[in-house]
Amino acid sequence: MTQHVVVGAGPVGLAVVDVLQARGADSVVVTRDSTPDLPDGVEHRHADVVYPDDAVDAFAGADVVYQCSQPSYEQWVEEFPDLIHGVIAGVEAADARLVVADNLYMYGPAETRLTEDLPYLATGPKGQTRADCANLVFDAHEAGRIEATIGRASDFFGPRVRDSVVGEQVFGAAVAGRRATVFGDPQLAHTYTYVPDFARALVFLGERDEALGEAWHVPNPETVSTRRFVELVYDAADTDPGFPHIVAVSDWLLTLGALVSSPLGELAEMRYAFEEPYVVLDTKFRDTFGDAVEPTPLEDAIAETVAWYRDQQARGEPETEPVHIETTPSEAGESA
Template sequence: MVIGERGVADLLDTPVVLGAGPVGRSVAAALVARGTRPRVVTRSGTTIDGTEPWRADVADPDATRAALGRATAVFQCAQPPYHRWPRNFPAIQRSVVRACEANGAVLVAIENLYGYGPVSVPMTEDLPMRPTTRKGAVRAALWAELLDAHQSGRVRAAAVRASDFFGAGVRDSAYGERFFGPLVSGGKAQVLGSPRARHAITYVPDLAAAAVRVAEDPAAWGRAWHAPTAPGITQLALVEAAARAAGVPPAFVAVKPWQLRLVGAFNSGARETVEMLYEFDHDFVVDSSAFETRFGQPPTPLDRALAETVAWYRQAGA
């Protein structure tokens, strides 16, 4: 199919979501709320209310092409485990790009901020890619390839980037179960790095809504956008705000680098986090004003987002 064959009005008529982690599920929920029935592609054929499950390995170009069918928009939310990023992530993205190239679907890739590397200013989308970590280098390379595919006319693509995210269903995150899990029970939230460093966090429903908005706006393609993200506050202030939402005393324990390295000896997730500690030792602030100004979508107020997250953790724990 020739790119541009479909009109703008039907861009979200037949959406496909790749991956069913917290981000994929949230994107699928946002699409269902708009009255569509997205196809959700996973290796296990995960079933989500209101969606069409499809079993495929997105690293396989033929399987991905079949999974996309006549998709009008594709949301790339799938990723390999941290320790497999250098080996597996490029193949996944190339497979997805080739499939979108074949059928003309708009491709929105969900990314993070690793590619920028350490910076001392609020991050904007025009910052150069200067990664200092292995996973940051992968992210920067993936974006360079995606941008080249768009600029060469192979695909219509954009990226939506988020900081460390939180929300219902988010467990494997710096602000996931190690943070909210103990806190909602009156225990101590675990924080990395300096408790007094500011750190912006992105609410997953805001990220999902941003991805959908970008997909349906042709003028938004060909670039990266920062999802609406609340102004960065210190991790100490974040603990206090989350504790208020949970109705418990604020308490935390700061995980030391040597402790993370020790756990990393037998836990790949902890081992892969070590190189990202710069995000938590110093201020890590996101500027999402470009997206907010264009689309009129501010981040969900932090107190409300935290309350909704706490409620989910309480229910999950029960």
């Protein structure tokens, strides 16, 4: 049986485990610190794969490795390249195939819809780091050291997703009957990726030889404005926090908040994604693979996410502290 090794036990890694478990696959989860709550039959290995020797041991016997881990947001520049070096070393030693879960930061601000053939023009440190990491993966593939492919997603939502621009700030707020906080102009179109769809696409890419050596934007639900997305969340939650539903953090307020808040300081680099339409095209994936991975309809994906948040609320699970600035709607500029 093919052995699948998932690096990381965050929302994406655990969603990949869900897909593999549904297929009855032999699965292993590798984490550095935590001991995640895993389904029966899933093996757990503790290892810090930043260190190549540890990665070699952790990936022993692997046929496919899914790199779904990342350092803490503020440590990307210092730690991400070493993480990727370690993962590559472990994959090479195992003679496995590498599937990387990636985002879109490397493109930087783009005055067009996002496609895989855009150059890496990020000017901020996080975007440049993501570009460097992608280049490390593809350099190793082209050198014949490993077989690798990369799946790229936009901003996440879905079960287990709390630390996202539409995590606790939108879904958590809606279920609790609070106003949602969003960044930039909520009138603009913005593509959001449903994490279970992302996971299905990653597993699929790992199975296809024609996916190797390339990056792929995974299939996404329809793109709507952030305002419309939030409206659908509140419709699914059936809560009414009063008017307005949305408090939008404007550019200048985000800049001011960055001076006093580390999370906002880290987010400030990506403000461009909320100041212009941010539309991600998955045409390459669909043209190549057809309907092999059909995205969940947006309203269904939102309803499933609301159900997960409501279940956590019923269980009394603590919320992750959302990124927050004290504002009133008038101070926040655009509001709904």
